[in-house]
Amino acid sequence: MSIRVVVADDQELVRSGFTMILEAQPDIEVVAEAGDGAAAVAAVGEHRPDVLLLDVRMPVMDGIEAARQVCARSDCRVVMLTTFDVDEYVYEALAAGASGFLLKDVRRDDLVHAVRLAASGDSLLAPTVTRRLIADVIRLRRERQRPAPQPQAPQAAAGRLSVLTAREAETLRLLARGLTNAEIAAAFTVSEHTVKTHVSSVLTKLGLRDRVQAVICAYEAGLVTPGTPDPA
Template sequence: MSIRVVVADDQELVRSGFAMILDAQPGIEVVAEAGDGAEAVDAVRRLAPDVLLLDVRMPGVDGIEAARVVCAESGCRVVMLTTFDVDEYVYDALYAGASGFLLKDVRRDDLVHAVRVVAAGDSLLAPSVTRRLVADFVRRGRPDRPAESPSAPAAPSRRLAVLTAREEETLRLLARGLSNAEIAAEFVVSEHTVKTHVSNVLSKLALRDRVQAVICAYEHGLVVPGDHGG
């Protein structure tokens, strides 16, 4: 069964270029293109795609608002497209429910891989820039609350009390950016076991994916910005 994709970008050449690359791949079908956020939301509502590639900055309804609506209304996975490797708007996109983001100069193979990864239920957490964005956002604080000092993190929240000790450690390692294989090596268990731990973490904390898990870990004091283990 093909992965159904909608590509939304106000620049026609960028949009059609991404669509052409993806449509040429086995098992991927671009079902629509959109030139702004409103068109993107409409396409998702009509066609129920698996993945939406969504530009951050577009006229009218921008990518952030479109991501918020799509993630609230559907199970479609959203990947933000940006020209910048550090873009404040991406912070809001992560909270809106986006599964990650790509730079517009992404390589062809990485674009295809990203679509397959998010369609499979994972998130674009591997690039270090994503971890930096999450850590920096939490350090600065969300717009609706004052920033907290990174040197004085809160104690782990009661929300995390539903996790077992192993699940909590899994969440901590996710927030440090480790892959399932790296976590398996750390625990000396199989990747299948790690996948079960990750699934339990997401289920118990009512999180969409690994990106949301990382945000949760930072917000609730399980890790602090700049903590990469060692």
């Protein structure tokens, strides 16, 4: 069964280039293209794709609002496209429900891999990359003396974590620091299967889509903060 994809970008050459690459794959079908955010939302509603490739900066409706609407109304996985490796809008896109992001100069093979990965339900970004991205964006905002928008007040976000056991909260903290399941298993002296169970429980209890959303939640709750040292 083919992976159904919608490609949304206001630059026709970008759209057609991504479409050509994806259509060349035997297991991927581009069911629609869109040139603005509103058209992207409409295309997802009409075609029910598995994955939406969505530019962060779009006319009519920006990519963040489009991602928010798509994630709220469907199970479609949203992968954001951006020109810069640190884009101030990427954090909001991830918080809105996007599963990750790609640079527009992504290599052909990496684009195809990203679509397949997103369609399978996995997070597109390694936790370490996600954490560094969020930390960079928050740091840049603070330097500009602009408070980072938060969907919830810090106290409310921290209160969400009260449903977690101590081990689940620690699992979330280590996820946000960028540790893999294997590294968390070593830290806890348990099996990777046990860690996967903890991660699944964290996502279920907090109503999160994936590990990317877990990292967002950990930052919003103050469980980790920008500047936390990388794990050794």
